[in-house]
Amino acid sequence: MLYTKKALQMGAIAVGLAAFAGQSSLAESAKKEDSKPSVKTETMQVMPELTMASHFVGVPYNRSGVSVSIIKPEEFQKAGIETLTGALSQTPGVFTLDGGGTWQRGSVSNTVIRGMNKETYTLTMVDGMRISDANMSGNKLLGITNLFTVGNAEVVKGAQGAVFGSGAIGGVVAMDTPEGEGEPVTRIFAEAGSFGSFNSYVTSSGKIKKLSYFVGVGFETTENDPSIYPAIYDNRTGMNDFRQWQEAVRLGYDVNDKVKVNFTYRRLDSYFEYPTPYVVYS
Structure with missing residues (x-):
């Protein structure tokens, strides 16, 4: 029994010495760590991607609350849609008639973005320029523009469109002239149909060293179909005829990185003999 007690006492003393030695080594390690110079580590923070809008101001759309739809002409052309109003009619939150209030090619587009009338509350921009001339309002321009002269178009929907300035509280339709890139390529398009309709255009684009270019010309004509208004159709003398000539040029030069x-240069010569659906009988 005495031997066992002594053994236990010796074990307790050994454990106590080991614990004391451990505490001493920890204290010495702590002193060494404190004596070392402190090193600050920096972490890289990835910022959200910015979208460069055509008004040349970078806007983080994921934080601004703006709803934006991007119209890519090549995607709509594959589906047989050649007009800007045709593409807009497929855009969520946008109501427009491809052919305007008279359902005739060349008529005013009557575009509405989220219930806000295009003519009064929303803005049309081309290559960063506001379209506000009384003779070429936004609705008139949208009603006659073909997609072959459009690079990309941004449709900003909602009151946040006010970042573009006055007259844009309902939204913005901002389009730009295509920019040449890659190997030079030329496209030729032509189609004909009923009512004397003919549409054609030729485009050439590409990039040669530091110079990029796009050149496009187009011609369109149609007699439309006024038979939806019998009184006009019966007394028709060239009513509803539409024809236009479009030109677009864009040159870019990379000065450095x-x-x-x-x-950019754009020209639009358009003629439309506008009918009225209301006929007064004597």
């Missing part, structure tokens, strides 16, 4: 110079 950060600077690029662009030049």
Whole structure:
């Protein structure tokens, strides 16, 4: 029994010495760690991707609450849609008639974005320029524009469109002239149909070293179909005829990696003999 007690006492003393030695080593390690110079580590934070809108101001759409739809002409052309109003009619939150209030090619588009009338509350922009001339309002331009002269179009929906300035509280339709890239390529398109309809255009685009270019010309004509208004159709003398000529040029030059110079030219010569659905009988 005495031997057992002594053994236990010796074991307790050994454990106590081991614990004391452990505490001493920990204290010495702590002193060494404290004596080392402190090193700060930095972490890289990835910022959200910015979308460069055609008004040349970077807007983080994922934080601004703006709803934006991007119209890519090549996707709609594959589906047989050649007009801007045809593409807009497939855009969520946008109501428009491809052919305007008279359902005739060349008529005013009557576009509405989220219930806001295009003519009064929303804005049309081309290559960063506001379209506000009384003779070429936004609705008139949208009603006659073909997609072959459009690079991409942004449709900003909602009151946040006010970042574009006055007259845009309902939204914005901002389009740009296509930019040439890659190997030079030329496209030729032509189609004909009933009512004397003919539509054609030729485009050439590409990039040669630092110079990018796009050139496009188009011609369109149609007699439309006024038979939806019998009184007009019976007394028709060229009513509803539409024809237009479009030209678009864009040149870009890469001065260096950060600077690029662009030049754009657009011309639209359009004629539409507008009928009225209301006929007064004597």
